Amino acid sequence: MRFIALSVTLLACSAVACAQSRKAVFIITDAEGVAGICRQSQTEPTNSEHQRLITGEVNAAIRGFIQGGASEVVVWDGHDGSQTLSVLTIEPDAKLIHGSLGASMLLERGWAAVAFLGQHARANRSPAVMAHSYSSLGIQKMIMNGKEVGEIETRAALAGWFGVPVIFLSGDQAAAEDLKAIVPEAEVAVVKEAFGYYACMSVSAPAAQKLIQQKARESMARIGQIKPYKIEGPVTLEIEVSTRSTLSPQTSYQPGVERAGPRTLRYSGKDFMEAWTRYAGR
Numbered sequence: 001m002r003f004i005a006l007s008v009t010l011l012a013c014s015a016v017a018c019a020q021s022r023k024a025v026f027i028i029t030d031a032e033g034v035a036g037i038c039r040q041s042q043t044e045p046t047n048s049e050h051q052r053l054i055t056g057e058v059n060a061a062i063r064g065f066i067q068g069g070a071s072e073v074v075v076w077d078g079h080d081g082s083q084t085l086s087v088l089t090i091e092p093d094a095k096l097i098h099g100s101l102g103a104s105m106l107l108e109r110g111w112a113a114v115a116f117l118g119q120h121a122r123a124n125r126s127p128a129v130m131a132h133s134y135s136s137l138g139i140q141k142m143i144m145n146g147k148e149v150g151e152i153e154t155r156a157a158l159a160g161w162f163g164v165p166v167i168f169l170s171g172d173q174a175a176a177e178d179l180k181a182i183v184p185e186a187e188v189a190v191v192k193e194a195f196g197y198y199a200c201m202s203v204s205a206p207a208a209q210k211l212i213q214q215k216a217r218e219s220m221a222r223i224g225q226i227k228p229y230k231i232e233g234p235v236t237l238e239i240e241v242s243t244r245s246t247l248s249p250q251t252s253y254q255p256g257v258e259r260a261g262p263r264t265l266r267y268s269g270k271d272f273m274e275a276w277t278r279y280a281g282r
Helices: 002-021 048-067 151-161 173-182 205-220 272-280
Strands: 024-029 072-076 094-097 113-119 139-144 166-172 187-196 199-202 235-241 257-261 264-269
Touching: 024 048, 048 072, 048 113, 048 166, 048 205, 113 151, 113 173, 113 205, 139 151, 151 166, 151 173, 151 272, 166 173, 166 205, 173 187, 187 205, 235 272, 264 272
Parallel strands: 024 072, 024 113, 072 094, 113 166, 166 187
Antiparallel strands: 139 235, 187 199, 235 264, 257 264
């Protein structure tokens, strides 16, 4: 049995090494961090301006990663139901994922790196363009081990649990600062400056695409130097929902989940993945 277990471990390690040697990059997209997007109406997934802007940025990133040595680029249309991007308009060398992903977000596939494109900052950041944590309507605040977090921190931690580094982000200056706070070596493309929740100064679309392509290309050279963001030990995730989502006092919860306030649930686990799975599987 020890021989079999060792063989399985070696095969798993070989699979990860193989994935990293082929340098497969997984791009997670969003809307609020795209250059020129400063108003809520612009983030509608079928908004034609939004579709043109983000497609240009996605294709710039794809070109940059491939120029930097990526052997495969896979893009997840991660904004509001995967209704924004199309296989008709993305670079032919890339693949596109539509639809909701599970708790692991396919990170068990052993990507060499994760990249955030069009990313916004976490809730309660200011100044930041449309900053929120997953749901601007449903979630007031997310706290992980005592610190406020959002999609950047939790998805970086999820990638880190699988040993995958986040190497790139494009968005406003607040989103860039959020990633740099946990992954200082990552490359960032700051395409706009926030003045408020719905106010920003953006570079032009061609300038944003040029910068994104450059930073994506440069980030590929840092694979192996950028360490995965890992949260060690027990993890607690506290989710404070908005007033409109106030919890019912009669609700019962599964083990590892407890009510920590009128609008707050606490998800606990021996590590990040256990706590995250309890939250994501709610």
